[in-house]
Amino acid sequence: MSQTSLPRRLLLGPGPSNVHPRVRAAMAQPMLGHMDPRFLEILDEVQASLRRLFGTQNPMTLPLSGTGSAGMEACFVNLLEAGDRIVIGVAGVFGERMCEVATRIGAQVTRVETPPGTILSDAAMAEAIERVSPRVVAFVHAETSTGVCQPVEAIARTARDAGAFVVLDCVTSLGGLPLAVDRWGIDATYSATQKCLSCPPGLSPATFSPRAVERVGERTTPVQSWYLDLDLLGGYVGNERRYHHTAPVSAIFGLAETLRMVEEEGMEIRTKRHAECGHALVEGLLPLGFTPLVEAAHRLPMLVAVSLPDSIRRSGEAALRRRLLDSYGIEVGGGLGSLAGSIWRIGLMGENARLTSVESLLHVLRRELT
């Protein structure tokens, strides 16, 4: 095998984001056993910090082993049994992925769609919830494929009032926007470490309400995934400390360090930092001919989706992204699904939500385009 020699990148795509040296150093610490009392102390601290970040008292709050998609699967395999009804809000690729996961479980999926770049309508979700009377209602808080920030409270309230469990995807919002899982009435939510937490990919912070955990205990069929079965996972992350699978120790060291940094900074300042950077980026892109896909009120700060000027579409947007990467070491994301070729997705997540990142990108774009 050749020696690893990696280029330096400024990662301004939809994730992963750049990892702070403090996190890299934390991950390089000596290995501990996953039953070592010192490691278990760190795991406890991580769980407590995640509760604060999610805005929840849920005892079942944990870093799942796996990326954000593992978090999505964990919510669905635990809460759904074959034949159960679920209403899913589809505002982009990740709502679409929810439908795929729920269908594989054998659930009856009702989709409520909205055009790319727009939010789900409260009324359309309410109509579907009333018509279907689902066991679960699921939607995405920060739709990374379109840059939309979905208002949560009204849909969650309607779902709860109808007796449904509410699943929310917070992959791109955790650590960049304030979350209030308990106040919003969310039963299960998951995130990922490689977005606004600026850790390497590999863990999915997740939290489950006591009624969601109870529901898992009342299932008539076993959870289809042994690895993601909450009952079994609870044996390790709860008080019993029973072996289930080997915890990814180094990744949890990294997460612990990131969470320390988030708490040192405070979510108020961190939220403001993301908002300022998102705003500055849009302001700088407008004169270059880019137009935001999403109206200002529902625009994500940490993932800015912009329609491309005709000149870039004509000359090939992928070629320009490649030039940014090769010549300047800057990564930006292209469009996904139906938006491929027509938008860019520019991430300012966690460590990358800095005006220096914004200015670096704008500088090279001005140089390339004018």
Ligand SMILES: Cc1ncc(COP(=O)(O)O)c(C=O)c1O
């Ligand atoms: C909103 C959203 N949900 C789910 C996922 C899936 O996460 P992962 O790629 O970490 O499995 C992503 C990844 O970008 C995402 O942005």
